[in-house]
Amino acid sequence: MKVLEAEFVKGFMRMADDGWLEGWHERNGGNLSYRIKAEEVESVREEFTPGEWKPIGTSVPVLAGEYFLVTGSGKYFRNVMIKPEDSFCIIELDVSGENYRIVWGLVNGGRPTSELPSHLMNHEVKVLATNGRHRVIYHAHPANTIALTFVLPLTDEAFTRELWEMATECPVVFPDGVGVVPWMVPGGRDIAVATSELMKKYDVAIWAHHGMFCSGEDFDLTFGLMHTVEKSAEILVKVLSMTNAKRQTITPDDFRHLAKDFNVTLPEKFLFEKE
Ligand code: 13P
Ligand code: ZN
Numbered sequence: 562m563k564v565l566e567a568e569f570v571k572g573f574m575r576m577a578d579d580g581w582l583e584g585w586h587e588r589n590g591g592n593l594s595y596r597i598k599a600e601e602v603e604s605v606r607e608e609f610t611p612g613e614w615k616p617i618g619t620s621v622p623v624l625a626g627e628y629f630l631v632t633g634s635g636k637y638f639r640n641v642m643i644k645p646e647d648s649f650c651i652i653e654l655d656v657s658g659e660n661y662r663i664v665w666g667l668v669n670g671g672r673p674t675s676e677l678p679s680h681l682m683n684h685e686v687k688v689l690a691t692n693g694r695h696r697v698i699y700h701a702h703p704a705n706t707i708a709l710t711f712v713l714p715l716t717d718e719a720f721t722r723e724l725w726e727m728a729t730e731c732p733v734v735f736p737d738g739v740g741v742v743p744w745m746v747p748g749g750r751d752i753a754v755a756t757s758e759l760m761k762k763y764d765v766a767i768w769a770h771h772g773m774f775c776s777g778e779d780f781d782l783t784f785g786l787m788h789t790v791e792k793s794a795e796i797l798v799k800v801l802s803m804t805n806a807k808r809q810t811i812t813p814d815d816f817r818h819l820a821k822d823f824n825v826t827l828p829e830k831f832l833f834e835k836e
Contacts, residue, residue: 564605564665565645569597573630576780577641583788585701586638591772592674594631596684596696597651602628609664614655619678619750621685622658631673631680676700678753679774686760687776695776697783702772705794710769712801715741720767721831726810727793729819734789736825739765747771765790
């Protein structure tokens, strides 16, 4: 089968386009990766033309030998639908988990996203934490979430609690909460280590003054998670634009009742009494 005919590739492209349509991917902002299933790799292998091995910039031994669909560095999500072969690639990791090579795509040259270390370290953490269920790592620049990183304390507790309060579905969609990475230089191993530490506990990591990372099992769940967090952030931005004092909100006990009825566990550290 041709790569562009495969369902997993179509799903990847649709998700990238959905993010573009949401306004989360100005210029080359954001990046997306998918850990390809073994049978999916075999279904498109006939089109592979392996390039040279190159260093990932970090070590991900758990992912040795795996294949990933990943957007290209400097490529625009806006172009994924119309120039797929130019916009993303399939990479293979070597047996050490320290090098990658492009086996398909980026036909006009280029390399995988500059955030490849963060993507792969997040994938590695999630393979271990979810027994291989999570396959998608998504980074975007959604404006409301970024705006909140200028006004809320940069703590997991403050962000989780405020986002949960903005929409009743939130604690059900991300019951573990969200993590926050303070401002750091993007594109390297240090921010990848900080983000993947948070991904051991959460499926969402917010990068202060930059954007968000989400992890999930498939394209729908991962896009839906980013969408839910950003929608909640948008409501909070609207509330804060009207007032800095909520007249009423969802209380810690309300959350405890919700957790019981919806059968989710909400960590008590997010259900603190506010001053
Ligand atoms: P890339 O174009 O290298 O994917 O970088 C975009 C980005 O959002 C960096 O954080
Ligand atoms: Zn970014």
